[in-house]
Amino acid sequence: MNTIQPSFRDRLAQGLTPYLLLFPAIAIVAGVLGYAVVRGILMSFYQIEVWEPGQPFVGLRNYRDLFGSDGFRNSLVISLIFVGATIVIGVLMSLVHALALNQIRFARSLFRAIALIPYLVSGVATAVMWRFLFTGDNAIVTQISGALGYSTVSWLADPTKALMVITMANVWFIAPFSTLILLAGLQTIDPELYAAADIDGASAPQKFVHITVPSIVPMLSLALMWLSFASFNMFDIILPLTGGGPGRSTEVLAVYMYQLAFRDLNYSTGAAVMIVILIINIALSAVFLRAAGRAQHDK
Amino acid sequence: MASVTLSALNKTYGMVEVIQNLDLEIADGEFVVLVGPSGCGKSTLLRMIAGLEAITGGEARIGDRVVNTVAAKNRDIAMVFQNYALYPHKTVRQNIGFSLKMRKFPKAEIERRVAEAAELLALTPLLDRTPRALSGGQRQRVAMGRAIVRDPSVFLFDEPLSNLDAKLRVEMRAQIKALHRRLGATSIYVTHDQVEAMTMGDKIVVMRGGEIQQAGRPIDVYDAPRNVFVAGFIGSPSMNLMPATTDDTGLTLFGVTFPWEQRRQAETLPEDVVCGVRPENFQLCAPEDGIDGVIDAIEPMGGETVATVAVGEAKLTVLYRDRRPVAVGERVGLRPDLATLHVFDARTELRR
Amino acid sequence: MTSETGIASKGTRFAAWTALVLLTIWAVLPILWSLSASFKTPLTLYSEGFIPENPTLDNYGRVLSSEGFYQYLGNSLYLAITSTVLTLFVSVLAAYGFARYAFAWRHVLLLFILVPRILPRASLIIPLYDVIARLDLLDTYTVLIVTYTATAVPMATWILIGFFQAVPRELEEAAAIDGASIWQRIWGIVVPISLPGMVTAGILSLREAWNEFPFVLAFTTSGDMRTLPFQLFAMRDNMGLTDWPLINAFTITTIIPILFLYLLFERQIVSGLTSGAVK
Structure with missing residues (x-):
């Protein structure tokens, strides 16, 4: 009995189909993002001026300059404070928001829709609205703090207060998405668990500790990941809101990198900052993924 | 219309052989049912005929044409799927007409054919609804309509009734048969339900482990199962299969010897056999006149009654149609009807 | 802590609604404040309250x-x-x-x-x-x-x-x-x-x-x-x-x-x- 095999052409077409389908996506993603990363790494090892020929290889000198500079250390500290404060405030606010949304029944989808609105607004628009709340002698927040007997100096003129303002604007901007993640987590909890706990005599706080929190640990770590990523890389809000000032009091890493490259025209050191940012991002995601994996495993 | 011929067909997934060296001849216009337990390869076989699974080895022909490498759409077949596979965003009319549209039929011709199919299946008032708005039976009929509108050479059915409730299933069984009589198209029907197989098929093909166990007219398969597996699979309630021994005097079952009547030549039989008796071919009698057992359960169904009798470790099923004053726990005797007895070689499990 | 049991205590429900109302205001306030200002004139910007007294579409025209x-x-x-x-x-x-x-x-x-x-x-x-x-x-x-x-x-x-x-x-x-x-x-x-x-x-x-x-x-x-x-x-x-x-x-x-x-x-x-x- 002769065995009939599909022709070579048919098999080739069959085998190639998925690659053909993927090709445009891979090409554009690798072409733009992949290229940018590789190019960024290379740039950080050379001395590059965009409009000048000749790019001497300088090895790690850009990095040495970077770690030796006050501007960079300042930005690193500012970024850490900014990210840390955002995470703490953001996760608390979004957890409370998600719990409240999960608790109510009346008009829940309306309130949920409103909760996500800041996510739709652009970073620039967010910055401008927050600037309006705080800028000038007559800004509403300045008026209120004046009426309450505090200083009437514009908040954005004070280094500490300016950092507080960008943190709050940032929380306003990015916490809604983490609310959505946490709400999705809360909605997967089997209501029978709470019924069983009621019968077992658990109080509301006990139910929260023993049922709610363990059930949403994966979502919680996802929300933390989102909050730390988004704020660590935040650029859109800070540049329009404070431009990094007053002084350098709100110059987080992303803004520092931008100023280094586009104001001081120091591209290669800027690229070195980019690589530092990428490395911190990779480390952050590794930490969170491991934590999430462990939490998943413990369940 | 066309015949379907499968010769030495093979299908492997990696190291696993799901269809082994299978030969089957389906005549033009025949209604063939592939039946077997889940995992027996019947659906895979159907999908190989359809062109949805590649053929590893051997040859499949539809009519005179070898179709091994022909794409599904060019095999001139239609298929009714288990979950109907109706396009949810298209109306009934568009669902039925889709294959004609893909083949660039003129609009008027599509209209005419869809109307005809809808008429035949009583779907005319539903033509502008979407599948979401239909009941299970209606969806099933749309799936049928989509198949017949093409007027294909071969119809393939993949467990099309398994999602319907019992009453609707009986109704649709009759409808599909009537449709087949009317259109006369070659049909291949896959099911795991042996009642469906018995009632619908011109020919049934019993499969297990990727191999055909027996193929033939339903009544022939029922009366003369080729091996122990087919004997146990076809018929409901299923046949009693018991170890037995033979010698010149007769057949010994659970220590009771039943002398041969004229039918059997004892010397042609092996000593150890598996003996098969259908439930209706056991007679209840006094304990000392047959196999001694105790009634374990009684299921009266009105017209007939099924009793389970415990004989030692074994449970035997008896079916009787008269009213008898027996009760659970009572001792009874069982006598097999030797004329309808099935005897299988205990080693090869083949019919003797 | 769930709506499905339907017998959350009054205190829980009150807390949930209070938090929700505050957070909802927080989410829309910057936008509403900006919206309100967009209907005012530079002169009335700070003198008027939340609801503009003489709302004008002038700014959108500009x-x-x-x-x-x-x-x-x-x-x-x-x-x-x-x-x-x-x-x-x-x-x-x-x-x-x-x-x-x-x-x-x-x-x-x-x-x-x-x-x-x-x-x-x-x-x-x-x-x-x-x-x-x-x-x-x-x-x-x-x-x-x-x-x-x-x-x-x-x-x-x-x-x-x-x-x-x-x-x-x-x-x-x-x-x-x-x-x-x-x-x-x-x-x-x-x-x-x-x-x-x-x-x-x-x-x-x-x-x-x-x-x-x-x-x-x-x-x-x-x-x-x-x-x-x-x-x-x-x-x-x-x-x-x-x-x-x-x-x-x-x-x-x-x-x-x-x-x-x-x-x-x-x-x-x-x-x-x-x-x-x-x-």
């Missing part, structure tokens, strides 16, 4: 007649729409490939969809600016469309994979028997069934492009290339007296289109975002 507004609006629309169409086209093909085929390199290639999600946009501008400047492509739509598409494709593909996997294979097999080619199956069967996924991916990609800031800031120098967010940034950067009613009207104008789309498809977007984020 926004619409401001120099270059239609140019910026046109740029924003053009970039958002072209990059979204391109993103959907590319992502549908890729998502279909991932959802339906098991092939060698699948997992390696999947990384190209996953890894970019941890690449911040702002960090890419230095190397991209370098190459764009060298190729003399600054101030071109092409560069912006390509970079917007590249950053939107991973998320869109990821969302669509989930939707495509939910389309029963049986449907496509039926279509194959009915005579549909792979191209017809993708665009005629799989895509229409996954319409909620297409809407989600489409609106998220529109949002990305409409709101985008770092790329347009870095890759354009000519005023003609500005998008609405860039112009908003430039306006607030003006020296001297800030015309807050005008700026607020401009802000609201940029928010409205995307907010309108969002409210129209809120349900799909929320479920699409949730599944995209959670997987």
Whole structure:
């Protein structure tokens, strides 16, 4: 009995189909993002001026300059404070928001829709609205703090207060998405668990500790990941809101990198900052993924 | 219309052989049912005929044409799927007409054919609804309509009734048969339900482990199962299969010897056999006149009654149609009807 | 802590509602305050309360007649729409490939969809600016469309994979028997069934492009290339007296289109975002 095999052409077409389908996506993603990363790494090892020929290889000198500079250390500290404060405030606010949304029944989808609105607004628009709340002698927040007997100096003129303002604007901007993640987590909890706990005599706080929190640990770590990523890389809000000032009091890493490259025209050191940012991002995601994996495993 | 011929067909997934060296001849216009337990390869076989699974080895022909490498759409077949596979965003009319549209039929011709199919299946008032708005039976009929509108050479059915409730299933069984009589198209029907197989098929093909166990007219398969597996699979309630021994005097079952009547030549039989008796071919009698057992359960169904009798470790099923004053726990005797007895070689499990 | 048991205590319900009302106000207050200011005049800006006493549409008129507004609006629309169409086209093909085929390199290639999600946009501008400047492509739509598409494709593909996997294979097999080619199956069967996924991916990609800031800031120098967010940034950067009613009207104008789309498809977007984020 002769065995009939599909022709070579048919098999080739069959085998190639998925690659053909993927090709445009891979090409554009690798072409733009992949290229940018590789190019960024290379740039950080050379001395590059965009409009000048000749790019001497300088090895790690850009990095040495970077770690030796006050501007960079300042930005690193500012970024850490900014990210840390955002995470703490953001996760608390979004957890409370998600719990409240999960608790109510009346008009829940309306309130949920409103909760996500800041996510739709652009970073620039967010910055401008927050600037309006705080800028000038007559800004509403300045008026209120004046009426309450505090200083009437514009908040954005004070280094500490300016950092507080960008943190709050940032929380306003990015916490809604983490609310959505946490709400999705809360909605997967089997209501029978709470019924069983009621019968077992658990109080509301006990139910929260023993049922709610363990059930949403994966979502919680996802929300933390989102909050730390988004704020660590935040650029859109800070540049329009404070431009990094007053002084350098709100110059987080992303803004520092931008100023280094586009104001001081120091591209290669800027690229070195980019690589530092990428490395911190990779480390952050590794930490969170491991934590999430462990939490998943413990369940 | 066309015949379907499968010769030495093979299908492997990696190291696993799901269809082994299978030969089957389906005549033009025949209604063939592939039946077997889940995992027996019947659906895979159907999908190989359809062109949805590649053929590893051997040859499949539809009519005179070898179709091994022909794409599904060019095999001139239609298929009714288990979950109907109706396009949810298209109306009934568009669902039925889709294959004609893909083949660039003129609009008027599509209209005419869809109307005809809808008429035949009583779907005319539903033509502008979407599948979401239909009941299970209606969806099933749309799936049928989509198949017949093409007027294909071969119809393939993949467990099309398994999602319907019992009453609707009986109704649709009759409808599909009537449709087949009317259109006369070659049909291949896959099911795991042996009642469906018995009632619908011109020919049934019993499969297990990727191999055909027996193929033939339903009544022939029922009366003369080729091996122990087919004997146990076809018929409901299923046949009693018991170890037995033979010698010149007769057949010994659970220590009771039943002398041969004229039918059997004892010397042609092996000593150890598996003996098969259908439930209706056991007679209840006094304990000392047959196999001694105790009634374990009684299921009266009105017209007939099924009793389970415990004989030692074994449970035997008896079916009787008269009213008898027996009760659970009572001792009874069982006598097999030797004329309808099935005897299988205990080693090869083949019919003797 | 759940609504389903229905017997949450009065105290719990009170706490939930209090928190919800406060957080809802927090979410909309900056926008409402900006909206309120957009109906005032520079003179009444601080003297009037939350509800303007003599609301005027004057500021919106000034926004619409401001120099270059239609140019910026046109740029924003053009970039958002072209990059979204391109993103959907590319992502549908890729998502279909991932959802339906098991092939060698699948997992390696999947990384190209996953890894970019941890690449911040702002960090890419230095190397991209370098190459764009060298190729003399600054101030071109092409560069912006390509970079917007590249950053939107991973998320869109990821969302669509989930939707495509939910389309029963049986449907496509039926279509194959009915005579549909792979191209017809993708665009005629799989895509229409996954319409909620297409809407989600489409609106998220529109949002990305409409709101985008770092790329347009870095890759354009000519005023003609500005998008609405860039112009908003430039306006607030003006020296001297800030015309807050005008700026607020401009802000609201940029928010409205995307907010309108969002409210129209809120349900799909929320479920699409949730599944995209959670997987």
